[in-house]
Amino acid sequence: MASIEITNARKSYGAVDVLHGINLDIQDGEFIVLVGPSGCGKSTLLRMIAGLEDITSGDISIGGTVINDLQPKDRDIAMVFQSYALYPHMSVAENMSYALTLRKTAKEKVASAIENVAGVLGLNALLERRPKALSGGQRQRVAMGRAIVRQPQAFLFDEPLSNLDARLREQMRTEIRKLHRRLGATSVYVTHDQIEAMTMADRIVAMYNGIVQQVGTPLEIYDRPANIFVASFIGSPAMNFLEGIYQAEGDKAAITLEDGTVIPVLPSPQAENGQHITLGARPEHIDIVQDGSRPAVSSNVELIEPMGLSTLVHVTLAGKPVKIFTLARPDLAIGSQVQIAFNMDKTHIFDRQSEQRLLPLNEPRHTQQT
Amino acid sequence: MSTPGNSALRKTVYWGTHYLMIAAFVVFALFPLYWLLKVSVTPNDILYTEGVRMWPSRTTWDNYTFVMTQSNFPHYFMNSVIVSGSTAFFTCIIAAVTGYAFSRFRFRGKIIIVALMLITQMFPLVMLIAPIFRILAPLGLTDSLTGLIIVYTAFNVPFATFLMQSFFDGIPKDLEEAAMIDGNTRFEAFRRIILPLTLPGIAATLGFVFTAAWSELLFALMLVSSESASTFPVGLLSFVSKFGVDFGQMMAAGVLALIPACAFFLLIQRYLVQGLTAGAVKG
Numbered sequence: 001m002a003s004i005e006i007t008n009a010r011k012s013y014g015a016v017d018v019l020h021g022i023n024l025d026i027q028d029g030e031f032i033v034l035v036g037p038s039g040c041g042k043s044t045l046l047r048m049i050a051g052l053e054d055i056t057s058g059d060i061s062i063g064g065t066v067i068n069d070l071q072p073k074d075r076d077i078a079m080v081f082q083s084y085a086l087y088p089h090m091s092v093a094e095n096m097s098y099a100l101t102l103r104k105t106a107k108e109k110v111a112s113a114i115e116n117v118a119g120v121l122g123l124n125a126l127l128e129r130r131p132k133a134l135s136g137g138q139r140q141r142v143a144m145g146r147a148i149v150r151q152p153q154a155f156l157f158d159e160p161l162s163n164l165d166a167r168l169r170e171q172m173r174t175e176i177r178k179l180h181r182r183l184g185a186t187s188v189y190v191t192h193d194q195i196e197a198m199t200m201a202d203r204i205v206a207m208y209n210g211i212v213q214q215v216g217t218p219l220e221i222y223d224r225p226a227n228i229f230v231a232s233f234i235g236s237p238a239m240n241f242l243e244g245i246y247q248a249e250g251d252k253a254a255i256t257l258e259d260g261t262v263i264p265v266l267p268s269p270q271a272e273n274g275q276h277i278t279l280g281a282r283p284e285h286i287d288i289v290q291d292g293s294r295p296a297v298s299s300n301v302e303l304i305e306p307m308g309l310s311t312l313v314h315v316t317l318a319g320k321p322v323k324i325f326t327l328a329r330p331d332l333a334i335g336s337q338v339q340i341a342f343n344m345d346k347t348h349i350f351d352r353q354s355e356q357r358l359l360p361l362n363e364p365r366h367t368q369q370t
Numbered sequence: 371m372s373t374p375g376n377s378a379l380r381k382t383v384y385w386g387t388h389y390l391m392i393a394a395f396v397v398f399a400l401f402p403l404y405w406l407l408k409v410s411v412t413p414n415d416i417l418y419t420e421g422v423r424m425w426p427s428r429t430t431w432d433n434y435t436f437v438m439t440q441s442n443f444p445h446y447f448m449n450s451v452i453v454s455g456s457t458a459f460f461t462c463i464i465a466a467v468t469g470y471a472f473s474r475f476r477f478r479g480k481i482i483i484v485a486l487m488l489i490t491q492m493f494p495l496v497m498l499i500a501p502i503f504r505i506l507a508p509l510g511l512t513d514s515l516t517g518l519i520i521v522y523t524a525f526n527v528p529f530a531t532f533l534m535q536s537f538f539d540g541i542p543k544d545l546e547e548a549a550m551i552d553g554n555t556r557f558e559a560f561r562r563i564i565l566p567l568t569l570p571g572i573a574a575t576l577g578f579v580f581t582a583a584w585s586e587l588l589f590a591l592m593l594v595s596s597e598s599a600s601t602f603p604v605g606l607l608s609f610v611s612k613f614g615v616d617f618g619q620m621m622a623a624g625v626l627a628l629i630p631a632c633a634f635f636l637l638i639q640r641y642l643v644q645g646l647t648a649g650a651v652k653g
Contacts, residue, residue, distance in 0.1 A: 146552075
């Protein structure tokens, strides 16, 4: 196992820049998830680590050795592809042993390694089958097995679960995590699914437009997003955004929305009076206030989505849609007025121009990175 | 309203028409071959006297015996096997590597090369005979099988390349990338992973090139003058003399010439069928 350092890595296709100088230190044994929408450069970065794409400039090193010019086969990494990329003309056992055979590993060693991994992944009964005789989940396991058998320096995963159905994906998610616990292997995992990122990562790398927007643990990213992109991409149901003007007086501050509604927020030394602000509040940080116990603002109920465990209430505030997540089962009628209150400590403000989050007083800057 | 009986009848009529049309097509396509066979077993003395009949009143193997023992045909036949086999072999090797490059790599001048290859397919062959003769003559490649193999290979490579490229395009890039990560160089990945998966494509290309070379007449006639280097299509012409055409022997030779082409397709049909159905089970 080894650490991976990426220093100012750039990638261009002709005049088009895909990655604009990525810096990232991945610790030995860490599970890193690169997350972002399609086209953000996350897969390109992974393929650069694998050696399947050239590095335009900058360095990537694995275990302290710069590997920029090494062939993929000399990098000692294993990769699990979205399509699984199993060799169709080989049996499961042959697929799994291919890398070891190429390295001229002794036959008995190969056999015991395969038996071992097949046991862990529950593939014992399938070893003689061809990939086309396997279900999607089984193929996924074989692809994992092929990577594990090699005991590489690092594992790379390129959206390995996106071809599975929801239930299987959930199951494999936990399995991959357990495997990682067990093997302690440095892993880089690419996904566009923020739930996978949140549940699996030691640290998340949120990417957009070829730039790392933020690096942090899942909860750091969730609780203290660096900018509007990260705030909107991570979390489901997604964060609510409302536009308004910042006003502060003494140790109190508030945002005035377009229709004059005033929402109190924590004052930020980075914001100025009159600044155009985007207010961000997660659905679970807005409460429905039915007894007048807290200062609240009035909104219209548009839709109620009961989800069993919880309820998602859609309202409009200042003409903008707002979602409210509640564990209660509120007795509301569609079209009626409801009082809602924003949880001030959890509400974020972003500069509308730069889209960066404006930090409240006393919050350390350690998770910020752009 | 349609009753069950009505719909069953309709189904019968539908499938009946279906098979009738297929049968009509098969008869249409195979009738000349049938006639070839029929004439080849008709004794010479009744060929013109019996009128048009579907099957002669007497049959004979004399034409075959003559062709096999008294004519140069076995020699032509061997020449054709050598020329077509070699052409198919070399064309496939060149087309496989070029097709792979076109399918997988982005390189400068790719469009130009593709355009040039397409242009070569646009000229009528007759136009090119004189210049090719002028090129081959000083090299001592006229009147030789080697010359024919070179010319046929050159003419078949462009189309075969496009054919192979489409087969490579159908194989996911992930596979050789996985192999490269597993420890192969790109060429090893091509040889050990991609090539085995393209066997149906290679079989189709082999079949196509082999039959094209097997039945080629124009170049064989123009570039070869001696008996010793003639291929069988040229040989067939030797049954046409100043005073008449020996149809029986010519047809017998024709039937014999069908055998290697048929045998070749029998040999590769397993891969061809695999190629046609691969898409259905992949997934």
